Amino acid sequence: MPLNDTKLRKIAGKPYDGPLEMPDSGGLSVRISPKGVITFQLRYRIDGNLKRLKIGRYGDISLRDARDTAEEYRKLVAEGRDPGVAKMMQLNETITSPTVKVLVDEWLSSSAAMLLVKHAYWKRALNRHVTTHVGKMVADEMKISHWEPVFIRIRNNDAPVMASGVLVKMKQIISYAMRRGRVAPLGICWWSEVERLGDAPGNRAGSVRVGCEMTARAWVIIAIELLLSALMVYVLMGQVSAEKKRADAAELLATQRQQTIDDMQVRQRDVAALDAKYTGELADAKARLDDLQHCVRSDKCGLRFKATCPKDNATGTASVDDAASPRLTDSAERDYFTLRDRIEVAGKQITGLQQYIVEQCLK
Secondary structure: OOOOHHHHHHHOOOOOOOOOEEEOOOOEEEEEOOOOOEEEEEEEEEOOEEEEEEEEEEOOEOHHHHHHHHHHHHHHHHOOOOHHHHHHHHHHHHHHOOEHHHHHHHHHOOHHHHOOOOHHHHHHHHHHHHHHHHOOOEHHHOOHHHHHHHHHHHHHOOOHHHHHHHHHHHHHHHHHHHHOOOOOOOOHHHHHHHHOOOOOHHHHHHHHHHHHHHHHHHHHHHHHHHHHHHHHHHHHHHHHHHHHHHHHHHHHHHHHHHHHHHHHHHHHHHHHHHHHHHHHHHHHHHHHHHHHHHHHHOOOOOOOOOOOOOOOOOOOOOOOOOOOOOOOOHHHHHHHHHHHHHHHHHHHHHHHHHHHHHHHHOO
């Protein structure tokens, strides 16, 4: 009588003293321990030898999953292949699938990489940006969603040049791994499928299944290559855009600086012309004052003063005219011309300052 979930649920995890083995169909059966641990197994015959293969425990896999797995194993037996050996090979392949860190270390140890001038630099860069984040992931099983954050993280840290360099190095690492068979090479599944097209119709289904599984792995590699290429284009475009922005900013700054310099030069010329104007006027005023002073001292000119002499009521002898006309004392005369000189200087300075404020400061 075939097995069913109701029967298995009543036994699972409970003390059991019934039959140690219960059959299902097609060689599938379950072994039951006294503690109620149920294990699916498949009995099959290969090369005349009877064998038994453990499929899994009930609870970890369902009865339906066990039947589907048993059907796949029976197809392998029909092709003359031992499902036990196939399962072991699949397990070994999973265990030995290299991680990203292993691939990076193998490439860094290669003769081509050792010849790099910046070998130590790239070793540090790949460790910092790649292996630290995705180094433990199996390369064959990685998807675009695993790779994209690696390069976006570098890009967001304002390091587009580094992101571009890491992209190039990762493409080299993956290509190197593919050439050495460390990851599924492109086209290997197609070649395996082509080789089996000549098999008997009964065997072709299995070959197509294997071919599709390998094709999926190949598509992962293709997706990674396309992702790396797309990200490289993205990074380079971002780098070009950033360079253009920096160039525009530099050009704008240079234009502003040139305008400032031109404005300063115009102001300097205006100030120089203003200074020359009032310096010349001050020099002319001083020259006129010097001429007047020389004229007075040589008695060619005279200084006129408006003054009123007080009337003296005292009586006395009549006075006589002086021999010379009245004039300022020497110290008073010097003070007079000094005062006029200072008035001229102050006047020109004030006038020049007013014009400077109007023409330069208030523009």
